[in-house]
Amino acid sequence: MLALLAPSVMFTALFFVLPLALFMFRSVDNPEIQTHLPRTAQVMQGWSGKGEPDEAAFAAIAADLGALRGQPSLGLIGRRLNYALPGARGLLTKTARRLPIAEGASAKEALIAIDKQWGDPALWGVLHQQSGRLTDFYLLTALDLRKSPEGELQRVAPDQRIFIDLYGRTLSVSLTVTALCLLIGFPVAAVMARAGKRAASWMLMLVLVPFWTSLLVRSTAWVILLQNEGLVNKTLMALGIISSPLPLVFNRAGVIIAMVHVLLPYAILPIYSVMKGISGNHLRAAASLGASPLRVFRTVYLPLTLPGVAAGGTLVFVLSVGFYVTPALVGGPGDQMIGYFIAYFTNSAVNWGLASALGAFLLIVVAAIYLALGKLVGFNRLRVR
Known part of the structure; x- marks a missing residue:
């Protein structure tokens, strides 16, 4: 067994763990x-x-x-x-x-x-x-802190405090996108699971279509659709729902709409996989005992789908916190997430220490949320079997 696992363990260590550790080390490296x-x-x-x-x-x-x-x-x-x-x-x-x-x-x-x-x-x-x-300068900077010449910890000037707000913005957008993906993805997955084989195949293909297009193309397409003269505003105005174009691009709304579209399949597929394995006998048994359709859904069907919901939500959240391209194209200056600044300090400012510190804290936040979710709903429910 160990001999069979050795190649995969070595591959993971060499091409994932080691590069990640070396990059994280730059947050304290000071040569x-x-x-x-x-x-x-x-x-x-x-x-x-x-x-x-x-x-x-x-x-x-x-x-x-x-x-x-x-x-x-x-x-x-x-x-x-x-x-x-x-x-x-x-x-x-x-x-x-x-x-x-x-x-x-x-x-x-x-x-x-x-x-x-x-x-x-x-x-x-x-x-x-x-x-x-070694230095703690980059780690402190990533928390909007600094040391005085006497070595005392201090908060930076108010006009320089950007990173704590940036973490809050990133988490806020990611949680909103995750919630919307689950709210939209759950009924879509339920319809797919109940549909016939042929209809389910067509719907599954439609869900997978976004994977056939690059992220850059999908994000750019939303700029065209959501602009003042875009299809969305023109349709709403033609239907008489609005009298003037809505500001849907280069703002937070555009970022959330585009991110939900990009990440929705990651919520649908795990939920659909779990729903396909739920036997209809459980639902019929509950109904035969006098439970109303709402109670059957709430007490039988929903608990059985929680592993898929937890897995899909975790997957969407983890992917969304690191988004960079979509907010950069569809959002405004106040809508950029932490991935944008990590890329900026890595490629433009060439401040790898600060980029590493921001990435390290992002990794810690994601790991903490995953552990908290696992503790709350059970780690076994975060895996789709």
């Missing part, structure tokens, strides 16, 4: 300072982080910056420190151009003469906090 400012990192590790450092710290940063002058790694260090202290990149570049310091001169006085910011304890506090091999 830049120790690699490119080795003297400074060594001095910072022996400093308490309070007040102003001694002459040795100024000499160390002067020597490190002098060695980096004209090298690409100077920009790398500047960008890394700029995350924690805006303006640090310009300070390092300016200082490196004015080095080296005259022999015998005080490094402290020379650096402060170049820029008075070198005498600011906040700058040295940032250098001290960021000089370790």
Whole structure:
């Protein structure tokens, strides 16, 4: 048995667990300072982080910056420190151009003469906090937190608090989409399960049709359908239901409509699979004992379908929290979800540490919700047998 499982276990470990672990590690990885400012990192590790450092710290940063002058790694260090202290990149570049310091001169006085910011304890506090091999900077940033120069946790300025609201928006949209998919998918699956073989085959094919089209094409199609001159608004106006076009695109409504369309098959198929296995004898037995149709549905049929409902809901929710393309195309600036920002920090800002931290917290949230749901309804009901 172990020999049969070994290939699949190795494949999962190499191509799923390992890449995921390496990417998650970037949320605490901090090699830049120790690699490119080795003297400074060594001095910072022996400093308490309070007040102003001694002459040795100024000499160390002067020597490190002098060695980096004209090298690409100077920009790398500047960008890394700029995350924690805006303006640090310009300070390092300016200082490196004015080095080296005259022999015998005080490094402290020379650096402060170049820029008075070198005498600011906040700058040295940032250098001290960021000089370790591992850092909690990205994890704190992903929670709208930061450390003061003295090492105390603080919330960032109100105009910089974006990520907590972003998590709330992502969960809100995902839960709404999940609820709508279940409300629409349940009756559709019930009709399919009760239909004849030929009719069920046609309906199943219609459910599967969206899988034959790329996500990008489906999302773009909704932009065309939902725009002011689109088919939806024109039809509603022709029927006299509305007098002017409804704003259905580049807003939250458009995002939810498009996401429900994309994810609906993932809710229908697990529910349909469970419903097909429910024997009609149970329903007839309950009816023969005097139960009304509503009571038969509520006490017999619905509980039997819960494994499919739980599996479909979990699948839709897990997929929806990571959506990126559909909100980017159909939504507005205030409708982007966390997947958009993970992609932005990965590809555009090239801040892999923050992208990894956002992904790590998203993974934790999804895992927590899955565990809570499993505890509530039973893990066995989250699997379709």
